[in-house]
Amino acid sequence: MDVARDLDGALASLAAVPGADVLNGGTDLMVEINFGRKRPTAVIAIDRVAELRELSKNGTVRVGAGVTFTMLLERDHGSSALREAARTVGSPQIRNAATIGGNVATSSPAGDALPVLAALDAMVHLRSSRGGRVVPFRAFMTGPKKNVRAADELVTAIEWNDAGPAQVFMKVGTRNAMVIAVAGLALVADRVRGRIGVGLGSCGPTILRAPLAEAFAAGLFDEAGWRPFAPSTGACAEFGALIATAARPIDDVRGTAAYRRHVLAVMGARALARVAPIERTA
Ligand SMILES: Cc1cc2nc3c(=O)[nH]c(=O)nc-3n(C[C@H](O)[C@H](O)[C@H](O)COP(=O)(O)OP(=O)(O)OC[C@H]3O[C@@H](n4cnc5c(N)ncnc54)[C@H](O)[C@@H]3O)c2cc1C
Structure with missing residues (x-):
């Protein structure tokens, strides 16, 4: 195993052995190795x-690929949805090791940071x-655990425009903690950019x-002049139905396609009701 001390060293090692496995927090890679899949x-x-552990926020937010979910809970990156997603990842031990870069590079449809990055229109x-x-990000992931990363490339950071506080992440699982999502949803309303x-x-x-x-x-927010408003129950239900x-979805061990559509409609309606009244401060 090669232990890189800086980015140039990591890139040189990867260039020398393209296709080498990258170990970040190891919470996905070690599972693959333990199960004999790698x-x-x-x-x-x-x-x-x-x-890779740097995080900056100055109009745009840049999060290094080595930033862990614990750091996403503790540091200011301006995305309440990403914080909510980080809180649902694994256990404290997993969150101390697991990184946003690993979540992105694994590209599981159940990766909890990923719906948020999609909603934020993030760049990899x-x-x-x-x-x-x-x-x-919308062009990065191409299928379940598939993406456009070349064998000699590292994910170095994720970047997005600070979208303000009107955002939410919701996840339904078969229990409350340590659970792979049956369905997850992120909603971001960026009042500055409309x-x-x-x-x-x-x-x-x-x-x-x-x-x-x-x-x-967007039509509802337009009508309200992008100011905080209380959407009607009917509007929330329609939003949820459009999301569904x-x-x-597919039927699998975690849930049926019909259940997934149902919970998406419910989460969508609740997400709009939560996000629309949020005031933008500072
Ligand atoms: C018990 C347990 C519970 C979990 N719960 C959740 C959960 O609730 N939600 C969730 O989303 N995930 C969960 N996971 C999965 C995992 O923790 C996350 O996907 C995590 O973000 C992976 O990050 P990592 O740093 O550990 O990745 P690693 O295991 O180090 O790497 C994962 C893959 O990405 C590649 N890689 C990593 N970093 C880079 C990089 N910078 N550039 C290029 N390639 C890279 C590696 O080569 C490897 O193939 C759980 C895992 C375990 C073991």
Whole structure:
């Protein structure tokens, strides 16, 4: 195992052995190894790379790939939805090790940070010894545990425009803690840019957006002049129903497609009722 001390060192190691497995927090990789689904011939540990642990907020928010979910609970990144998502990840021990970069690189449809990143229209920063590129999150994930990262690339950071406080993340599971989402939903209402973002998790092969629901909600926010308002019960229900139609769920051990659509409609209605009245401060 190669232990990288800085980003250049990590990129050089990855260039020397493209396809080597990257060890960040190890909470996904070690499970793959323990179950015999992966037998890495080379592992490059990046958990000591300080550059990957940086977090900054100055109009845009930039979170290094090595930032853990515990850090996302403790540090100011301006995304209450991401904080709510971080709170639901695993246990305190898992949150101390598991990183946002690992969540993005694993690209599970059940990754809890991912609906939030979709709703925020986040960008994924990738670097290799050949150079860097920035990929919108909506184009990054291509299928269950599949993405456009090349074998010699590292996810270095995730970036988004600070969207203000009107945002929420909700997750339904078979119990309250240590649970893989049956369905997850993030809603972001960016009052400054006049933008609504919805991200759906565990409801399709990738994280999905809900364009019809987003347009419907944008109409309601337009009507209110993007000021805080109390949406009617009917409007919330319609928003939830539009979200359910955007899903492409399957029946699996965690739940049926019909149940997933139902909980998405319920979460969607509640999310709009929670987010629309939130005032933008500062
Ligand atoms: C008990 C348990 C409970 C869990 N609960 C949840 C949960 O509630 N919600 C949830 O979303 N997830 C959960 N997970 C999954 C896991 O914790 C997350 O997906 C986590 O974000 C992975 O991050 P990591 O740093 O541990 O990744 P690692 O295991 O280090 O890496 C995961 C994969 O991504 C690659 N990788 C990591 N970082 C990079 C990088 N910077 N660039 C390129 N490739 C990289 C690795 O090579 C590996 O293939 C759980 C896992 C366990 C074991």
